[in-house]
Amino acid sequence: MKSGRIEQYRSYSQFATLEAFNKSNKMALDIYGQHFTKGERIAFDVLTRFSVKVLGVCNARIYKLVQACQDIKGGISRSTFERMLRKAKSLGIISIIHTVRETGGYAHSVYIFNRFDTPNQEQLTSRKNEKKSQPPKADEHKNAQIGYRSAKFPITISIDLMLPTIVHAFKQTVYHYKQKRIQTSIMPYLYRTMANLLTVEKRKIIAEHSH
Template sequence: MRAGNIKQFTRFSQFTNVGEFNEHKKNFLEDHHQLFTKSEFMAFELLSQYSVVVPGVANAKIDTLVERSSEKGAGVSRASFIRMLRKAKKAGILVVYKTYRSSGGFAHNVFVFQRFDPPSETEVIHRENDESAGDSKAVHAENETETINLLINHQDQKINIRKENVQTNTTPVNPSLKDLDETFTPGNVPNEFIQAVKPFYNRAIEIYRFWQKARLAYIKYTFDMPLEFMVPVVIDAFKTTVFHYKHRKIKTTFVQYFYGTLCGMFGVQKRKEHMAKKPRYNWLDAVECE
């Protein structure tokens, strides 16, 4: 990526204004209140202050940020900035791109803050039959052959009760976020993706969270092709995750495994895109006729 003015990187911003950026940053810090040390938190806040011209995007060298912190009396060390960046990237709130001068050599970094929605009020995955710690190995082996139901059946029943109450009661109903089904999913989520996910996760907030993870993985690879043209890859990653979940191969959460699987698939797509740009050597034209 070529170095340049901050306006050059507007396309990376995920926020419409500074207020929206601050709201997502606040949600992240509330959910990860023990992630940073005091000095790392100061580094995070300083970087945020340099991300308002283009909401959520900053272009600066780490040494420059360290120097600015000293001028403001904060005195954050370079090591603290490095630790903060490492933690922020791992937590998924920050993506860092390197830029290069046209004459060659490394220039400044481009720091891109990611959107962070509060955790869903519903659990991500519910199994049809919960296993207890005292289950025998025989019962455990038997359960592995059973089909795992990813939908939240008992909550579906609650919603049906609410629907019946609406028909018999004139009192206005104010459904919570967890009660909204897939028809309430924001319009920027492709319908093909919604249809693929809803048999397993039929809440709008859950489907939207998966798509946000897909956007996060997409941004890491700076594709030339828009994400909307790569929906089949995203769906394939989701189906792969479901397959491994049903075989109990997942050691982390379902969402984390989906994100990691998609990053791997996007890595393959990026290599294909890169190879397609390379000029091919025409050895037939290179042969001299005698």
């Protein structure tokens, strides 16, 4: 892809409104926030701020992004910013496209935020007045089937291939429950976590097959 102005990357935006963009990022951090250090969270927040002109897309050069971090709690190093990018990419939060100059050679990168909210989210969100979260008691196989179907995998991808991801979703939910980080009932949280992790895996599989 050739380098250029931010407007030429508008087609990569996955968000119609700023509210949707912020909501998706909040959900991503609810699930994966513990993987980032304080410095990496500063880097993530700055990248988010630079991804508003075209929602969820940033083409600023990395030195400019690092420079923007310097006024926030003492700033961070370039290596910290690059580490955040690697983590965010590996977790499926962002995609990175490397552009090239017309004269040849690499130019700036384009950072694209992926959606982390799901179509069924409103149905899965529990009532705000729920007083106490309860540990999951429903049959795990049934829950896995629901999460698998909600991700809408191609017919060639069986649920068996996704078992490591499904198990990870259960473990992550139990961990957050024990840490008292779940403010709603646990089952909607589990479904949401599973759906998001499976959606990330689906994106990775589609990207691998497209190359």
